[in-house]
Amino acid sequence: MLFRVDPTSTVPLGDQVAASVRRAVADGTVTPGERLPAARILAESLGVNVHTVLRGYQRLREEGLIELRRGRGAVVTAGASPHRARLLERVREVVADARDLGMTEEELLLLVRAELSA
Amino acid sequence: MLFRVDPTSTVPLGDQVAASVRRAVADGTVTPGERLPAARILAESLGVNVHTVLRGYQRLREEGLIELRRGRGAVVTAGASPHRARLLERVREVVADARDLGMTEEELLLLVRAELSA
DNA sequence: ACCTATTTGTCCGTATGTATG
DNA sequence: CCATACATACGGACAAATAGG
DSSP states (O other): OOOOOOSSSSSSHHHHHHHHHHHHHHHHHHHOEEEEEHHHHHHHTTTTTTHHHHHHHHHHHHTTTTEEEEEEEEEOTTTHHHHHHHHHHHHHHHOOOHHHHOHHHHHHHHHHHHHTTT | OOOOOOOTSSSOHHHHHHHHHHHHHHHHOOTTTOOOHHHHHHHHHTTTTTTHHHHHHHHHTTSSSEEEETTTEEOOOOOOHOOOOOHHHHHHHHHHHHHHHOOOHHHHHHHHHHHHTT
């Protein structure tokens, strides 16, 4: 389980942390039930602030990939399958690209809805 | 538009900020298109840190009640109807109560799904 | 039942970056 | 160009939940 971030990248460090974990889940390196390193520990090994790692972890929780609890740490959820992680990666890519194209949220949602009802 | 927080409460200050705005939208005090006070200003008037207000604002954005943009501030979305705000309040109440009862997320989701399919 | 270490949660303060107007 | 205002990141402190002895 090897995580790293690139401080020179324009991508926020917290997002990079989340992306690293998501990638690991996607390729099966990290499996459901497994415990991620404590935020402080990971922060030290990455050379970033604890808050930055915690932010990445929170993001992963919102995506349903991990559960966070005080005193227990970050545990990969049962539903965190490689398939799901890969889908999340692709959704993020699509959203990012849509944004780069100057698309509004509503426009993208319209596209998605159109495809859903097709 | 009068917001307050209670520092002695166990409820996180950021959540209190969000709750205040949500309430204001719910009772029509704050209407779509309206601009909320800048985080820094509101923070000063509430006697809390800027981050605390921003956290509350982020929460409201996730709920779709406001839009946040650099240099522009926080604007109440077109979809931020009193009805929607009141529903959000009730959802939060239900979730909080379920948690107090020691219910897991999945258990609550099961209940909701059961009701949806009924 | 108690205590202690661990670990996230929240809050404060500060600094810098970046989009908006 | 300049002021405004959110976004991100750093650092430090204390609270609260969890686990283990």
